[in-house]
Amino acid sequence: MDFEYTEEEQAFRQEVRDFLDENLTAANRRDANFMANWLKKVREKRWVGFSWPKEVGGGGGNIMQQVILKEEMASRKAPPLGTCMMGLAWVGPAIIQYGTEEQKQRFIPDILDSKYHWCTGYSEPNVGSDLASLQCKAVREGDFYIVNGTKIWTSLAPFASWISLLVRTSSNPESKHEGITALLVKMDSPGIEVRPIEIMAGGAVFAQVFFDEVKVPVDNRLGEEGNGWKVTISSLANERSSIGEVTAMYEKLERLKELVRKSRKNGKPARDDVGIRRQIAVFEARIEAMRLNGFRYLTKQIKREPLSSETSVNKLHRANLEVEMTDFAVELLGQSGLQLRDQEGAVDGGSWATAALSWPDVAICGGTPNIQKNIIAERILGLPKD
Numbered sequence: 199m200d201f202e203y204t205e206e207e208q209a210f211r212q213e214v215r216d217f218l219d220e221n222l223t224a225a226n227r228r229d230a231n232f233m234a235n236w237l238k239k240v241r242e243k244r245w246v247g248f249s250w251p252k253e254v255g256g257g258g259g260n261i262m263q264q265v266i267l268k269e270e271m272a273s274r275k276a277p278p279l280g281t282c283m284m285g286l287a288w289v290g291p292a293i294i295q296y297g298t299e300e301q302k303q304r305f306i307p308d309i310l311d312s313k314y315h316w317c318t319g320y321s322e323p324n325v326g327s328d329l330a331s332l333q334c335k336a337v338r339e340g341d342f343y344i345v346n347g348t349k350i351w352t353s354l355a356p357f358a359s360w361i362s363l364l365v366r367t368s369s370n371p372e373s374k375h376e377g378i379t380a381l382l383v384k385m386d387s388p389g390i391e392v393r394p395i396e397i398m399a400g401g402a403v404f405a406q407v408f409f410d411e412v413k414v415p416v417d418n419r420l421g422e423e424g425n426g427w428k429v430t431i432s433s434l435a436n437e438r439s440s441i442g443e444v445t446a447m448y449e450k451l452e453r454l455k456e457l458v459r460k461s462r463k464n465g466k467p468a469r470d471d472v473g474i475r476r477q478i479a480v481f482e483a484r485i486e487a488m489r490l491n492g493f494r495y496l497t498k499q500i501k502r503e504p505l506s507s508e509t510s511v512n513k514l515h516r517a518n519l520e521v522e523m524t525d526f527a528v529e530l531l532g533q534s535g536l537q538l539r540d541q542e543g544a545v546d547g548g549s550w551a552t553a554a555l556s557w558p559d560v561a562i563c564g565g566t567p568n569i570q571k572n573i574i575a576e577r578i579l580g581l582p583k584d
């Protein structure tokens with residue numbers, strides 16, 4: 199494994215740093231136009247959809263450059279490169295890989311321009327970890343599919359214009375992965391009802407979405423009928439080196455150290471407490487382990503080898519680490535660690551309490567810890583199936 203960057207990579211890092219020096223206004227000095235200008239500028243640089251092919255409007259960048267871009271952006275706490283998060287993370291890559299020319303032209307420019315939000319309709323009230331058991335149904339009638347059923351925990355559904363939906367178009371008792379189809383559905387289609395769900399930390403970014411005789415043009419099918427499982431798996435496999443997440447974890451550690459510096463324990467500065475110092479060192483060592491493990495994935499990606507089960511290691515590691523770091527901060531803060539946002543006595547804008555109540559974001563979303571453990575046990579360690 200070569201840990202050195204090439205001259206070209208170092209030059210690219212410098213280009214990103216220069217751009218940030220010139221265009222990244224400090225968070226407390228940003229005016230109302232900042233975000234619109236920022237999105238326009240990063241788009242002009244072709245840093246939105248950085249690794250997507252140039253023909254569809256992406257940057258055509260390579261994996262190492264993408265890592266550098268993510269690292270630099272995260273270390274300077276820059277805003278995201280686009281606000282169409284799900285579009286950029288997996289809907290866009292899936293359309294690029296499986297979409298028709300017409301679908302690429304219709305959707306990709308809007309995703310790159312952050313025109314609206316996408317949401318993802320996979321989970322159902324009785325279907326989560328075992329996603330292939332999904333029941334939301336679509337029946338073909340001429341040039342349309344008629345969709346009936348419900349999806350739940352659909353992030354961003356209250357604000358999204360489109361949903362990337364998995365439906366069942368046929369059943370095969372031998373294989374539940376067959377007969378699943380991916381549809382791209384407009385959220386204002388007649389027959390769709392969005393019921394927001396409030397979360398513990400406040401606000402309603404989730405919803406349960408109901409489909410009652412919703413007509414979806416066949417032209418909005420992504421990939422072949424019955425091939426939706428493949429479409430989903432390959433698009434979710436996009437960008438999984440976890441290097442970007444490591445930078446974010448180091449950021450969180452810095453905030454934690456800052457908190458320790460300004461806190462007291464048993465009447466003395468918290469930074470002098472041996473237990474606290476040791477715990478901070480343990481967190482740092484674990485983040486570094488995650489970074490080095492991420493290089494393994496990166497090496498495979500550079501060699502164009504497919505990534506599979508091994509990414510579960512960092513996903514599980516990160517979920518545990520994030521929850522433990524947040525709990526540590528809340529405990530250190532004592533009573534004020536429980537105060538949210540504008541509540542009296544809230545520290546750091548109540549962000550630690552909010553993070554503590556948002557643990558499902560890192561732990562459940564994208565596969566629960568138990569599921570990651572099963573993957574590691576069965577597919578990496580070769581242990582018997584449970």
Ligand SMILES: Cc1cc2nc3c(=O)[nH]c(=O)nc-3n(C[C@H](O)[C@H](O)[C@H](O)COP(=O)(O)OP(=O)(O)OC[C@H]3O[C@@H](n4cnc5c(N)ncnc54)[C@H](O)[C@@H]3O)c2cc1C
Pocket residue numbers: 317318319320321322323324325326327328350351352353354558559560562563564565566567568569572
């Ligand atoms: C923040 C957040 C955002 C989300 N956003 C979306 C979204 O945008 N779109 C979407 O479709 N879904 C979304 N989800 C839903 C998410 O994908 C599911 O919650 C997740 O897949 C788990 O499914 P479930 O809730 O049905 O739990 P279940 O699958 O019922 O699991 C319940 C418990 O049983 C355990 N378990 C299940 N199967 C096994 C097994 N085989 N072996 C051992 N233990 C097992 C699980 O680990 C868990 O502890 C989101 C969830 C969260 C928390």
